[in-house]
Amino acid sequence: MIPDYPPFYALVKDSILAEWLHTLPKQVESAFDPQRHGDLPQWLQAIHDLPDVTTERRGLNSSSVSVGLRQELTSEQFLTLETALRQLHPWRKGPFELFGLPIETEWRSDWKWDRLQSFIAPLKNRTVLDIGCGNGYHCWRMAGEGASLSVGIDPSLRFVMQFWALQRYINNPAVTVLPLGVDDLPESMAFDTVFSMGVLYHRRSPIGFLQQLKTLLRSGGELVLETLVIEGDEQQLLIPEGRYAKMRNVWFIPSVLMLERMLRRCGYKNVRTVDLSSTTVLEQRSTDWMRFHSLVDFLDPEDQSLTVEGYPAPKRAVLIANA
Numbered sequence: 563m564i565p566d567y568p569p570f571y572a573l574v575k576d577s578i579l580a581e582w583l584h585t586l587p588k589q590v591e592s593a594f595d596p597q598r599h600g601d602l603p604q605w606l607q608a609i610h611d612l613p614d615v616t617t618e619r620r621g622l623n624s625s626s627v628s629v630g631l632r633q634e635l636t637s638e639q640f641l642t643l644e645t646a647l648r649q650l651h652p653w654r655k656g657p658f659e660l661f662g663l664p665i666e667t668e669w670r671s672d673w674k675w676d677r678l679q680s681f682i683a684p685l686k687n688r689t690v691l692d693i694g695c696g697n698g699y700h701c702w703r704m705a706g707e708g709a710s711l712s713v714g715i716d717p718s719l720r721f722v723m724q725f726w727a728l729q730r731y732i733n734n735p736a737v738t739v740l741p742l743g744v745d746d747l748p749e750s751m752a753f754d755t756v757f758s759m760g761v762l763y764h765r766r767s768p769i770g771f772l773q774q775l776k777t778l779l780r781s782g783g784e785l786v787l788e789t790l791v792i793e794g795d796e797q798q799l800l801i802p803e804g805r806y807a808k809m810r811n812v813w814f815i816p817s818v819l820m821l822e823r824m825l826r827r828c829g830y831k832n833v834r835t836v837d838l839s840s841t842t843v844l845e846q847r848s849t850d851w852m853r854f855h856s857l858v859d860f861l862d863p864e865d866q867s868l869t870v871e872g873y874p875a876p877k878r879a880v881l882i883a884n885a
């Protein structure tokens with residue numbers, strides 16, 4: 563039993579994704595191979611256990627992506643809802659609210675959205691791709707801004723299942739999260755806007771990745787790139803010796819100026835940096851819905867301007883460029 567992707571396939575059969583439909587359903591099916599993750603049956607069961615109700619109430623353009631009202635559920639259904647959603651712990655990106663139940667996630671992902679939203683091309687009627695979208699929090703916000711198609715990809719099945727918990731009630735086939743990594747995408751696509759947020763530093767070949775992002779955009783389309791950066795001139799780059807803020811897979815943290823140059827060298831036009839922010843322990847923290855360690859545990863307890871490894875603490879930039 564895999565989540566209900568066919569309504570999305572039907573919707574995009576005459577769109578820029580038409581060609582991809584020759585291979586996409588098979589890719590999705592194999593991503594849901596039960597051998598791939600031992601916890602998958604438990605997550606599928608959690609989605610299956612969600613109370614069987616429908617609602618007209620959706621809130622996609624407020625900080626907390628929400629669906630349903632408290633009074634639409636009985637107390638028993640409300641308890642069933644919470645129990646099922648907790649099976650999908652840890653909830654990292656959000657916040658969400660389902661039928662009045664707040665999901666306080668590790669990240670205030672709405673803050674990231676607020677930092678970039680006024681700088682991007684208006685999303686109304688645009689097709690958008692969000693690479694490494696986690697549970698799809700920002701995909702819902704993109705739909706809230708009027709995107710005609712909001713496609714996220716993320717290889718983490720747990721996050722994909724969190725998306726499906728929301729989709730079960732929001733029920734909008736123009737928004738989807740596919741259980742895929744960036745290397746599973748077709749060689750060429752024609753999205754109006756491509757978002758890559760929190761992914762570049764995980765890539766071993768950052769320039770190759772930026773070139774690939776360009777092939778996913780139509781000519782003139784917009785890239786929204788959010789990533790970790792360090793202070794310094796266009797020659798500055800941090801490649802951590804081992805972990806960075808306890809993360810194992812961080813490869814590449816450039817200065818903003820180096821990143822802008824990389825984008826220009828890859829052929830992007832109109833490259834500009836629209837935001838630079840330090841990540842605080844208010845934006846990324848442990849909560850009741852994410853009970854593991856979080857940013858405060860990844861920083862030097864004596865000096866919060868450094869990570870526990872002695873590197874500069876996380877600072878993030880948002881860059882926008884056109885293909």
Ligand SMILES: C[S@@+](CC[C@H](N)C(=O)[O-])C[C@H]1O[C@@H](n2cnc3c(N)ncnc32)[C@H](O)[C@@H]1O
Nearest residue numbers: 655671693694695696716717718743744759760
């Ligand atoms: C730091 S999170 C960023 C989530 C979200 N974009 C945000 O900015 O809040 C990075 C995400 O990239 C995903 N990811 C890891 N490898 C990936 C790949 N090869 N292709 C696409 N996404 C990937 C992870 O599962 C994770 O959800």
